[in-house]
Amino acid sequence: MKRNPANFLGAFLVGVALGVARALSAADTAVTPGDAPVVVPLSSLDLGRLLQYEASPQANKSVGGRPLSIAGRKFATGVGTHARSVLWIDLQGGSQRFVAWVGIDDEVVPPIVLRELRSAVGKGLEESRRINGRVMFQIYGDGKRLWKSPAMQPGMPAERVDVDLVGIRTLVLVAASLGEAVNLDHADWADAQFLVAGGKPRAIDPPREEARVLTPPESPHPRINGARVFGTRHGSPFRFTIPATGERPMRFAARGLPRGLSLDPATGRIAGVSPGSGRWEVVLRASNRLGTAESRLAIVSGDALALTPPMGWNTWNVFGGSPDDAKVRAAADAMARSGLIDHGWTYINIDDCWQRKHSATNPSVGGAPRDGEGRIMPNARFPDMKALCDHIHGLGLKAGIYSSPGLYTCQGHAGSLGHEEQDARRYAEWGFDYLKYDWCYTSYTADDVSLHHQRIPWATMAKALAGTKRDIVFSLSETLDVWPWAREVGANCWRTTGDIQDTWASIDGIGFNQNGREIVAGPGHWNDCDMFEVGMLGGGKLRPTRLTPNEQYTHVSLWCLLASPLLIGCDLAQLDDFTRGLLANDEVIAVNQDPLGRQARRVARDENVEVWAKEMEDGSRAVGLFNRGEFEERVEVRWADIGLAGQASVRDLWRQRDLGESVGSHAIRVPRHGVALIRIQRRAR
Numbered sequence: 001m002k003r004n005p006a007n008f009l010g011a012f013l014v015g016v017a018l019g020v021a022r023a024l025s026a027a028d029t030a031v032t033p034g035d036a037p038v039v040v041p042l043s044s045l046d047l048g049r050l051l052q053y054e055a056s057p058q059a060n061k062s063v064g065g066r067p068l069s070i071a072g073r074k075f076a077t078g079v080g081t082h083a084r085s086v087l088w089i090d091l092q093g094g095s096q097r098f099v100a101w102v103g104i105d106d107e108v109v110p111p112i113v114l115r116e117l118r119s120a121v122g123k124g125l126e127e128s129r130r131i132n133g134r135v136m137f138q139i140y141g142d143g144k145r146l147w148k149s150p151a152m153q154p155g156m157p158a159e160r161v162d163v164d165l166v167g168i169r170t171l172v173l174v175a176a177s178l179g180e181a182v183n184l185d186h187a188d189w190a191d192a193q194f195l196v197a198g199g200k201p202r203a204i205d206p207p208r209e210e211a212r213v214l215t216p217p218e219s220p221h222p223r224i225n226g227a228r229v230f231g232t233r234h235g236s237p238f239r240f241t242i243p244a245t246g247e248r249p250m251r252f253a254a255r256g257l258p259r260g261l262s263l264d265p266a267t268g269r270i271a272g273v274s275p276g277s278g279r280w281e282v283v284l285r286a287s288n289r290l291g292t293a294e295s296r297l298a299i300v301s302g303d304a305l306a307l308t309p310p311m312g313w314n315t316w317n318v319f320g321g322s323p324d325d326a327k328v329r330a331a332a333d334a335m336a337r338s339g340l341i342d343h344g345w346t347y348i349n350i351d352d353c354w355q356r357k358h359s360a361t362n363p364s365v366g367g368a369p370r371d372g373e374g375r376i377m378p379n380a381r382f383p384d385m386k387a388l389c390d391h392i393h394g395l396g397l398k399a400g401i402y403s404s405p406g407l408y409t410c411q412g413h414a415g416s417l418g419h420e421e422q423d424a425r426r427y428a429e430w431g432f433d434y435l436k437y438d439w440c441y442t443s444y445t446a447d448d449v450s451l452h453h454q455r456i457p458w459a460t461m462a463k464a465l466a467g468t469k470r471d472i473v474f475s476l477s478e479t480l481d482v483w484p485w486a487r488e489v490g491a492n493c494w495r496t497t498g499d500i501q502d503t504w505a506s507i508d509g510i511g512f513n514q515n516g517r518e519i520v521a522g523p524g525h526w527n528d529c530d531m532f533e534v535g536m537l538g539g540g541k542l543r544p545t546r547l548t549p550n551e552q553y554t555h556v557s558l559w560c561l562l563a564s565p566l567l568i569g570c571d572l573a574q575l576d577d578f579t580r581g582l583l584a585n586d587e588v589i590a591v592n593q594d595p596l597g598r599q600a601r602r603v604a605r606d607e608n609v610e611v612w613a614k615e616m617e618d619g620s621r622a623v624g625l626f627n628r629g630e631f632e633e634r635v636e637v638r639w640a641d642i643g644l645a646g647q648a649s650v651r652d653l654w655r656q657r658d659l660g661e662s663v664g665s666h667a668i669r670v671p672r673h674g675v676a677l678i679r680i681q682r683r684a685r
Contacts, residue, residue, distance in 0.1 A: 037096055040200050042173075042192035043079050045089065049203040052085035052175075053182060053509035054498070062105040063186050070103035070158040075190035080105060083135045083175040083185035084508050086630060088206050094198025095165040101158035101190040102137040102149055102175075108184040109133075109154045133184030136176045136607070137161070141168035143631045151178055158190060165194070171201070172630050176608070180516060182509050206630070207672070211549040214654040215581035215588075218339075222246035222286040224295035225586045226344030229595040231300045231307040231524065232274040236471045239433070241396035242268035243344045244286040244293070245586075253285040258299060269396050274471075277302045298595070303466075306473050306492040307523040308593045310434065310565045312347025312400065314531055317569025320539030321353040321411050324381035325388055334572035336395040343584045344593060347434050347473075348392050349400030349567065354382050355413035369414030376403075376414060376423050389431030400434030400473075401427055405457030406441030415441060416461065424464035424472075433471060437461055439478035455489050458482070462490025475528065475565070483517055483527055493526040493565050502533035502545045504673055508628055511558040512610065518599035521563055527599060528565050532556065535570025535579040542571060549578065550674035553654065554626060556582050557677040560592035561600035561614050561624050587653045588677060591622040600624070603641040609633050609670070613642040620681040622653070627670040635676065636667035647683045652676070 043059035050057045055064075062068055062080035069075070078100070137149040139161070146168075149159045165171065175187035194201050226243035238261055242252055252268035258280045261272040268286065280299045285292060300307060313331055315323040332348045335341055353365065356379045360366035365379040378385050392399040403423060404415035416423045416437075427435060442457055458476060465472045476486055476494035486494035496517055497510045510529055517527050534552050536542045547555060559566060568583060575583075591614060600614035600622070608629030614622040621642045625635035639645055650659040650666050654677055659666075661683065668676040 037195040037197045040095075040194040040196050041077055042100070042189055042194070043077055045087075045201065046203040047079065047087075049205060050079070050081065050085060050087040051206075051503055051505050053082045053177070053185070053505040054501075055082050057081045057085065062107045062188060064105070064107045066105070066107045068188050068190050069106040070101065070188055070190060071155055072106065073158055075101065075188070078188055078190035078192050081175055081187050081189070082505075083177040083182065083187045084505050084628075085175045085187060086206070086505070087173045088204050089171040089173070089201050090204045091165060091168055091171055091194075091201050092199025093169070094196045095168070095171070095194045095201050096197055097195040098139070098161065098163045098165055098171065098192070099195070100161040100192035101188075102161055103152050103156060103158040103188055103190070104133045104135055104154045104184065105186040105188045106154075108186050133186070134177070134179035135185050135187045136178055137187065137189075138174040138176060139163055140172040140174070140630060141165065142170055152187075154184060161192075174630065176628070177509060177513075180513050182513060206548075209549045209671075211578040213577050213581040214553070215585040216656050218245045218584070220247040220288075221290045222250060222288050222293040223586070224284055224286050224293050225342065225589070227308040227593045227595070228296060229298040229300060229307045229523070231302070231304040232471055233303055233305065233466075233469070234274055234276050234301055235469050236274045238270065238272050238274045238471075239393065239398060240270045241341065241346070242270070242284055242286065243342050244268060245339070245342045246286065246293070247288050247290060250286055250288045253287075255283040255285070256280055257282055258301070261299075267396060275301050304524040305471055306526065308595065308597065309526045309563050310347055310473055310475075310493065310567075311345050311589075311593075312349055312398070312434070312566075313345070313568040313572060314349045314351055314400075314436075316351035317531055317533070317537050317539060318542065318571045323350055323353060325383060328388060329391055331572050332392045332395055332397055334575075335397060338572060338575055338580065340572070340580075340583060341396060343586055344589060345568070345583070347398050347400045347567075349402070349434055349436065351402045351436065352409045352411045352438070353413055354378055354402065355409065357411075357413045359412065365413070370419070374419055374422055376416075376419065376426050379413075385430040393431060398433035399431060400436065401430075401432045402436045402438065404438045404440045404442070405461060406439070408441040410438055410440035417442070417457075420460045420464040421467070424461065424468050427472065428468035428470040434473045434475065435461070435465065436475045436477055439476075454482070455485065458486070458489040458491060466490065477528075483520055487520060487525040492524060493528045495528045495530060497530050500530035500533055502537055502547050504547065504551050507533070507547065507551060507555050507558075508673075511555070511562070512602075512626075512628065514562050514599075515602040518601050521597070521599035523595070523597040526563055526565055529559055529562060531567040531569040532559070532583075533569060534582055535568070535576075536574045537570055542574070545570070548673060550671050552582055553677075554673060554675040556588065557624050557654075557675045558612070558626070560588055561612050561622060561677075563592060563597065563599040563614070566592060585654060585656070587651075587656050587679075591616075591653065591677070591679075594622075604638070609635045611635065611637045611641065613637070615643075616679070618681075620679050623678050623680055625668055625670055625676040625678070627672060627674050630672055632669055632671050634667055635670045636665055637678075637680070638665045640664075642680070644680065644682050649681045649683060651679045651681075653679055
């Protein structure tokens with residue numbers, strides 16, 4: 001092909017101009033090839049792209065803001081992080097080596113204290129709950145692991161890093177938590193630096209993912225979903241809505257209801273007064289023009305509530321400290337309108353800031369917190385609490401409220417200290433069905449060595465709630481380590497974590513550190529891993545969750561396996577198809593709502609991959625194959641690890657499809673931060 005000389009010259013000049021522009025723009029990020037390598041500190045990169053469990057990474061300091069120190073050795077430069085932490089780096093073709101020293105910072109346990117603790121314990125670090133830091137540092141280049149450290153613990157000497165980067169395009173630095181507790185996982189990349197002869201390294205975001213909806217569309221044929229067992233207290237008002245999907249209109253029926261309860265055939269709502277102690281096996285039926293579905297529901301009357309983990313929604317993650325009557329009503333309307341109610345979602349819970357705040361100058365929240373008789377007063381944003389509860393109940397849902405055992409709530413509004421019985425009666429009169437009780441401004445502190453004193457606030461409110469003759473689920477939200485004994489003080493569920501965030505480091509650090517707590521979980525008493533971080537969030541100013549699609553699938557799958565209460569935190573009026581698919585998969589929800597009430601436990605672990613298994617009432621196993629790492633991995637579940645043998649069928653719960661039969665084990669390739677949630681049923685002989 002002949003070239004036009006004018007066009008060729010024009011193209012040449014444009015090319016020269018572009019080359020000059022590129023050279024000028026790269027002048028501050030490149031080293032001329034052939035020059036001696038220059039040093040680029042890791043701390044000079046954009047650490048805002050480093051993801052970690054909590055707090056913020058620190059340049060040239062520990063994550064706690066102190067001078068970097070590992071086993072008594074001081075370092076002038078580096079990066080302090082909190083495992084689990086991850087940083088992706090584009091090397092831009094210029095890095096030759098990466099060198100550093102790694103270890104756990106002395107700020108968690110100073111060396112002199114560590115020596116004393118070791119001497120007192122006498123059996124090694126893992127015997128002491130106060131010494132729980134355990135971190136593995138890993139370095140990946142273009143998807144392949146280039147280096148890893150031993151399991152680093154407090155007081156261990158820093159480990160030397162020296163990695164050849166020639167030919168590597170993308171580097172990933174990982175500080176992975178290996179322990180069940182993570183509060184001491186203060187991981188240092190000390191004196192960390194790149195030797196560069198070319199383009200300088202720059203921090204980048206992890207790879208983006210497509211948000212694929214895995215949950216199949218709902219069938220128009222009737223299907224009854226949700227829990228198959230329901231607990232109530234004798235003599236309490238009874239409310240239960242049959243969760244059923246399918247084309248409307250739909251008619252409902254129930255066979256075997258105890259005396260005192262009746263069913264509305266048009267809405268599927270069962271109401272009345274709870275019967276005396278006993279158990280009733282009720283057959284539920286839902287019918288439309290396409291057919292009929294049946295399911296069994298065991299109604300257990302006595303003194304046990306929350307026989308399956310509560311499912312609902314909470315104001316905090318979307319409205320923060322600014323809830324009001326209209327927002328809560330709108331959320332309840334959206335729960336019903338979106339059809340989430342048909343999958344078992346029940347509670348509409350108001351978090352902090354519904355009470356008055358004595359010190360507030362804003363008239364919408366200020367004023368005397370109690371009336372002349374000592375009764376708690378809602379602020380002006382909630383003009384009629386009973387009417388609000390009536391609206392929620394009128395949709396077939398239930399209502400939840402918030403308080404604190406202290407003089408004030410966490411946001412400084414009126415707490416319940418000294419008014420527990422009055423407040424419990426007030427909640428019951430208004431019509432609330434759930435209480436979140438948050439440990440703030442209490443007369444006892446986490447430093448109080450007396451377990452007796454720590455238990456008093458919880459037990460006092462539990463007794464007050466029981467005296468109302470209303471089914472009010474009691475949920476503890478605390479800063480103390482209460483899970484070993486919370487059941488004994490009358491709680492139905494209790495937080496085992498700090499406050500969750502919509503980051504992978506938070507989901508990873510919370511969810512995968514629940515192993516061992518399954519010993520206290522069961523019907524009526526649940527370990528609570530905090531709210532879902534999916535959908536539109538923001539505490540007032542809305543934005544999409546920062547979790548990737550795979551991380552959201554992991555989040556929901558793990559919480560269901562852990563039998564955690566499921567509380568949605570997003571704006572229900574802005575559910576997209578992906579978020580609704582996360583929340584409306586009945587086979588996934590069934591793992592959480594299984595009547596046996598077992599919490600999953602970790603049955604296998606190999607560095608970045610883990611297998612968690614949960615025994616189900618029908619003898620099957622719900623199994624999560626998790627990849628906590630930064631690149632796709634093959635994850636395998638072995639029958640011997642989950643108490644099965646022989647041939648078994650395997651079903652993909654998210655896609656709701658059978659994967660065939662396997663003998664002895666089953667393996668699946670799982671993406672970065674992803675999960676395969678399966679149900680394994682031994683083949684009948």
